[in-house]
Amino acid sequence: NVQSSSDNRSTIIVYGMLTSPAVQRVLATLIEKGLKYEFKLVNLRANEHLTSSYLEKQPFGTIPLLEDVDGFTIYESRAICRYLEMKYKGKGTELMPRNNPKAEGLFEQAASTELCYFDPHANNIGRELVLKK
Template identity: 35%
Template sequence: MVLKLYGTNISPPSRYAGLVLLEMKVPFELVNVDLGKKEQKSPENLANQPFGQIPYIVEDDGFVLYESRAIARYIATKYANQGPKLIPTGDLKKIAKFEQATFAESAHFNDPAFSLLLEIFVKKMQGLTPDEARVTELKTTLLSKMDVYEQILSKQKYIAGDEITLVDLAHLPLASVMPDIGIDITTGRPHLTKWLNELLQRESWQTLKANGLVSTA
């Protein structure tokens, strides 16, 4: 048996969990949870994820873990000897910078980017009309944050320093689909563009795409 990842290819958090599993060379099986049929609210799924969301993982020994960031940290720690060092250890200042970047990604990138995805893509998928005023507000917020990212990346290679960490990978699932919903975060930001393009070329992301785990449709 292999680890099972319960999620779907249109879920950015599911993609993040899958991406880290691939980075750490952990074999896994994606068990598709059909959001359209509200399978995430089924008794089986609620028994493993009481909030009725995805993703979550189930290991061979029955261990269950939900929340994509918790999954990512668990996998990166458990399999640290078979993949890149995605969580700093030892150097307190590097650890602090990693934690700083982690909170910054959540507040300054994920929040506005995910809200845009919900407002534009999810509403259209549900046959609803996006609130253009809300879209404009969120877009303005996101792009202003990307200007700060450009400043950060002009001084260092990655978000937490000069070594790649989980924080960088956490951006990929949402950053990769921004063009699909008409949001350009790279133009006029050469350092951010270089950083993102490098991440998009990683073997793990390419494998994720090749196996149909990246989609906005």
């Protein structure tokens, strides 16, 4: 669901909770790219992610969600990070290798390993430490 509007502003908006590893992933990317952003809390405990206004932007009701300066909306943390790297190429830290098949292959290997083998366990630990308090 590609959303874009003529709403031009100077700051990217990130919706989520700071305790979310997925939100932290996006914030780390923004910081590495040197991009200004505004953080808007979506309190999952208060079911703010299930409101009709949030579900219009993110139909699965998950976090994070990013609204770019031109109004473009994107969700899923890894997709957001790749989008930011591609759109803001040349700003801040270069986060993905380009024009080198071996380096790109190793990057994709590491990204897949993180997604499949590390992230599920880290999220389980996070839920135990944060949400069950």
